[in-house]
Amino acid sequence: MSTEDFRVLAVIPPMTQLNTPYPSTAYLTGFLRSRGIPAVQEDLALALVLDLLSPTGLDQVRERAEVIPAAARTEPVAHFLAVFDRYRATIAPTVRFLQGRDATLAHRIVGRDWLPEGTRFRSLDVYVDDEGGDPLAWAFGALGLQDRARHLATLYLNDLADVLRDAIDGRFEFVRYAEQLAASQPDFDPLAAALSATPNLVDERLAALALAAVERHRPNLLLLSVPFPGSMYAALRIAQAVKAQHPQITIALGGGFVNTELRELSEPRVFDFVDVVTLDAGERPLLALIDHLQGRRSQQRLVRSFVRDAESGAVRYVNGFAEPDVPFDQTGTPTWDGLPLDRYLSLLDMLNPMNRLWSDGRWNKLTVAHGCYWKKCSFCDVSLDYIARFEQASSATLVDRIEAIVQETGQTGFHFVDEAAPPKALRALAAELQRRKVEISWWGNVRFEKTFDRELCLELAASGCIAISGGLEVASDRLLKLMKKGVSVEQVARVTQAFSEAGILVHAYLMYGFPTQNEQDTVDALEYVRQLFEEGCIASGFFHRFACTVHSPVGQQPADYGITLLPLPPGRFAKNDVGFVDPTGADHEAMGRALKKAIYNYMHGIGLDADVRSWFDIRMPKPTVGRHRIARALQEVRGSG
Structure with a gap:
């Protein structure tokens, strides 16, 4: 197969930022294209949220929530069901507003009688003055109409995230989704159990979106970039769905979480979902992997990669010739081509002008x-x-x-x-x-x-x-x-x-x-x-x-810092944070x-x-x-x- 016929799909798995694409796929897509390798990218984190936060998505959430006995419903779920028609009528316009496509809606939002208001709106109570005045006037003044509306709309989405957590998936969050299953988790058992469980609505919609992306692009190689522990569960759910329908596609796992916590990976069950796990900057390992998949180099000549041995079933680390990384000035220009830049949500969680930069604007x-x-x-x-x-x-x-x-x-x-x-x-x-x-x-x-x-x-x-x-x-x-x-x-x-x-x-x-x-x-x-x-x-x-990490000077020379490290629990999966005893107490x-x-x-x-x-x-x-x-x-x- 020629390089021109070899197609790569890079995917951002849930959850990352909703206001702007996480840049790893943009970096890799731009680099691969600079080397003449056809590459495309998809943001399934954004796609999943937009799928769930839609009239049809809310219909599906309601179906699941209504099954919960009334006595067992949390306050967010009970409120959602009680005013469901208002949520369904307002969700699509509110999302359009947060995407910057319907600015005039701000007037209705700030009126405080159009959006249904759940428990997250109680955070506004701290700002009410002694005379019971406008709780946001101090922050936004008379001219901050758009900012005020974005803050209220963000609280509204956070209310819906609470409903998804309480009614559908107890691990759901807009950022740290199922993080506890992966972060410094020495044992793969929690992830394995979650991945073998009956898929919930979030899992089902993510699988459908992943398979649709594969059908659109028909890749030979699927790259799953996992920057945070809160992206690992969803990445493996994507891999699980793709492997079941398209076993011929090679799936590679990399990213910041992998680079910090899976450097001593020896858990073979990871490779039930993916074929290769790469370390460090992705450019050189990817070039070696593509050469291997096209028959130009053996598996033994992969670069900084984990694979599962076909005969023994054990995990092997392969670093064929310890080839140097691609120099930074030769990695090419990142590209956002293929990502829906007009569909990201400009959120306003914090009223502080500096903090808002992380979630507001693309x-x-x-x-x-x-x-x-x-x-x-x-x-x-x-x-x-x-x-x-x-x-x-x-x-x-x-x-x-x-x-x-x-x-x-x-x-x-x-x-x-x-x-x-x-x-x-x-x-x-x-x-x-x-x-x-x-x-x-x-x-x-x-x-x-x-x-x-x-x-x-x-x-x-x-x-x-x-x-x-x-x-x-x-x-x-x-x-x-x-x-x-x-x-x-x-x-x-x-x-x-x-x-x-x-x-x-x-x-x-x-x-x-x-x-x-x-x-x-x-x-x-x-x-x-x-x-x-x-x-x-x-x-x-x-x-x-x-947090003391195993790769830091504190983790490697604890006596220099007056502490004693606790033994790491046995395990073959993630290793990063390590407990310690500080005599200060x-x-x-x-x-x-x-x-x-x-x-x-x-x-x-x-x-x-x-x-x-x-x-x-x-x-x-x-x-x-x-x-x-x-x-x-x-x-x-x-x-x-």
């Missing part, structure tokens, strides 16, 4: 550089390819890609999805964008290092930068040094202030529960964060619990609840003048950080300038 996703130029952070998987192999393309190549993508999609918004975009590369990119007079809007992730001074931030803003995210992690100089972050709290304050004063929104990734972190560290960190909000340095943030669960509550309020401008200890349900020590420490540090910089 962003062209692109990478400035492969890997991380710092690769020292002790909590990060620094030994793995997606971090360790740092490669750049020239600014000219990047802008060529940007121009090609804008020409193809007609959209000028870009999200640079680097682990940490290098400041030198961003400076060169900004200069090249302005030299060519290419007008885009972009945002991305960086390290808050001192290179980002006022001058550079202004240059980035002039090139179209609207927002930046970066890791402050545990806002403690002692712990930042221990985790080899390479920054201090005051440095982060100065850098984030430079971004903010340039008109660039700033999001801080925050962490709690790092080894040896105690109550004093935690309350001090929250005080630093409060001051960063108070001084306008950051617009939003998110606290996540530290702090109650991170209780403190985490307080940190998340505080940051949520800070993002809405609430409680910035309160003592940070007031957020905690447990007794906490007084902060040792002066209440105006950040303000003084910033004033010193202004004075010296």
